[in-house]
Amino acid sequence: MVKTLPRKDVAIVGLGWTGSILAYELTGAGLDVVAIERGEWRDTATDFPPAWAPDELRYGVRLDLFQRPAQGTVTLRNNMSQTALPVRQFVSFLPGNGVGGAGVHWNGMTYRFLPTDFKLRSHVTQRYGAKAIPDDMTIQDWGVTYEEMEPYYDKFEKLAGISGKAGNLNGQIQPGGNPFEGARSSEYPTRPTTPTYGPSLFAKAAESLGYHPFHVPSGNLSESYTNPLGVTMGQCSYCGFCERFGCGNYSKSSPQTCVLPALMLRKTFEARTKCNVTRINLDNTGKKATGVTYVDAKGEEVYQPADMVLVCNFSFNAVHLLMVSGIGTMYDPTTGKGTVGRNYAYQCDSGVALQLPEGTHLNKFIAGGAIGMVIDDFNGDNFDHTGLGFIGGGNMGATVTGGRPIQQLSMMPGQPSWGAGWKKAAKESYQTVYGLGAQGSSYSYKDCYLDLDPTYKDPYGSPLLRMTFDWKQNELKMSAYITAKLEQIAKAMGAVSTHAAPRKGNYTVTVYQSTHNTGGAVMGDDPSTSVVNKYGQSWDVPNVFVFGAALFPQNHGYNPTGTVGAQAYLGADGIVNQYIKSPGALLHI
């Protein structure tokens, strides 16, 4: 027997960055909102106190803040001729779980995508001709321009208090910033963080080669800050426990430190935790959502009627929810028809390890997830791709996210991996071995997509999401090219030896790469190639909105959170200023 609860104006699935932003904006417009979150309630002092939050075994290795495969996982295959198998241990990517979502465990890098990224297909076609785009590549324009996104990027950066230095302020190039970025309407809300030793070496070397190093826009705050919601954050102490950890001293931007204190005071907001939404209910026309069904902590099935449903959970979980709810048409890679599951993409990361001279003191324990220096000279279309045989690129640079003993003892390849030899190498390497990283774009392809697995089911009886994904020649060539550039910088840093590791071979889930899983419910201005419009509104069921990186038509050479946050504000604007007054499709084609 399904228990039915009183109707709400809005049901939000997932209380992370997008869920909390939308809840705040919509309660502010007078709506009655419930957020339904699969994981637990979490707050700074109770759940991440500085005295025990830096527990690497619990959080770094045993992944306390993340989705458990038993809660739901995906199956994976590299191509359509293979049989997909379930991912039984998350390694390659780590979806968040619990209140705050990925906003709790992220590093805090908060970029804006490039203006050309938002019109990728038309830009590449215009500059290099249609032949520059491989036949099976399904990149497309976003259906929104950088200029339209700008005020919302600005709003998200001010919410999160991002520390950085503008490179392009209203069209004027600023010294010390990223000269390739789109025009910004205002400076970052807080000054840039101070680079630690490794990043400062990188910046000097990059500059000597004629590149344009700038501060990673950082959600680890350089100084105390009060955001427009009135919530105050602390100053980062460079403790080096960002990625995989919650921040104990209120200095990493997160729903907990930026939104929830204000949101929880709203009388028309309710957060319901340990409740797993299993489907969005539709009426008999299939064109209108009536609410959501979830299973609560006691295992009871509950129906929550709602006038609007906002899908705000992690990207591929959002796609899965649309699929099992029958919202939109499933993508068919053989015909190219259908949209849900189409254009799944990832992040084509690579790196360079370098041995610095003896006597160097990198002091990697002085660290922050987004404290570092990067260049954009080889990102997007910031460099001429003529004759290179690929499109795309990546942002690359130097950060130190921590100097943790278990997972962050970096050594040069070829060093002993156990015993006394390993101990000696670990000791010698700690202060001298460094790693640079490139965050490459991952463009979308006809046969890289998400659908439902024919064999494996989740604990609620729904088919698991099936991921079909592999690296393509365009990405591998791109990775080889930019990683070689990165190695030149490593040499200019005075490295005794270097080891470049561009992305090679087939995609595998056995090595951590990135939690930037994108696409599957992409946005656009054409319902035949997108699931939602620029506001995140479903073309098929207009009272369902989807937010998060599932909306990216392809992935670009940056971390996604800045764009995810900006798009959430764009969607909130559409709902508050248009949809509430006149419920229905916000855009007509």
Added chain:
Amino acid sequence: MSKMRFLTQAAAGLGFTALAGLAMAQTAPGDAQTIAQGKYLATAGDCAACHTAPGGQPMAGGLAIQTPFGKIIAPNITPDKATGIGNMSDAEFIKALKQGIGHSGHLYPAMPYVYYNKVPDDQILAIRAYLNTLKPVDHKVVSDQLPFPYNIRAAMIGWNLLFFPDKGDFKPDASQSAAWNRGAYLVQGLEHCAACHTPKNALGGDETGHEFQGSIVDGMNAPNITASWNGIGSWSVQDIADYLKTGHNQYAVASGPMAEAVKNSTSQLTDADVKAMAVYIKSQAGAGGTAPAPVAANDPAMLAGAKIYNDECAACHTGSGMGKAGIFPALVKSPVVQADKPATLIGIVLHGGHGVGIPTAPTAPAMPSFGWLLSDQQIADVATYVRNSWGNAAPAVSADEVSKARAGKSN
């Protein structure tokens, strides 16, 4: 779907602003203006703090108040005839609030009649008018749960003779500003600040001549709020007003019982009233005197405490002990840190604490518990360190004091 709610909220917002004028207005009982005034005064008096149980119906009673003499349960003050105050006459209501004499005889001074005594009758009746608009709740409360001999209500006659001056309505001081007088009226009367912040004698009466010099309530310091060295002399009128209005200022974050007082009462007062309270509080000179000599920096406790401070505390409170405005309280010159008996300091290190969040200042920062991590000696050392660094000076804390606090015993 949202317009109605939007309008309702907007109307509520307007109503709130209008109260600024109402607070001082002359009234006739029962009209809308009187009810609104009564609601404002009931907020100033923070009636709900005691008369509403956690999760219970508003003003239906049931919160157990711990006193040094035992437990007292605040009664139901909804207009219910059988279990509330529905059958009370106006005269009886005034007598209860201003004289501490209720249906069943003398009230215990947990009910702050000693302070409400200063509130004019028409304002008391405005509160009554407001309470009359509440939903009558049938909820029988057995208030008196004190052990012998404190359960003898008549004993309060003697207590009143000793500690209840019964001077009646607040008398303005013509030599002071209007703001000072308004502040004095609120602080001494409805807000009953002295109930916590003035030290008590063995029988729970205010220590005359020591007004606002700090006390211990529920195992926490109600700090010295005078200008003396271990008070808040460094706070400006605006700092005090900010604290009352938002629970934060550049030095401090309200937590514990004061967080409740801010949330339920002072944050809801008009800016003018909060400023007036600040003007009056700022004028409290305190006992004067000078700080003791600080514990020497090379004392073993100080050396050990410095190491603990740098490892566990400095990330938030900073190396200079200044913290960060609005989120991490300053330890420098803090009346809580320098209190003679540092109950709150020890308690917060042991158990953590949660700051207050209100819509205009929602952060509600919290301090995590260190009781599981640090030994009694370590807590004593770090407490001694913060009490005697950066210009602070206060007696060293012993491991025994921490041990007692950990066991829930008072020092």
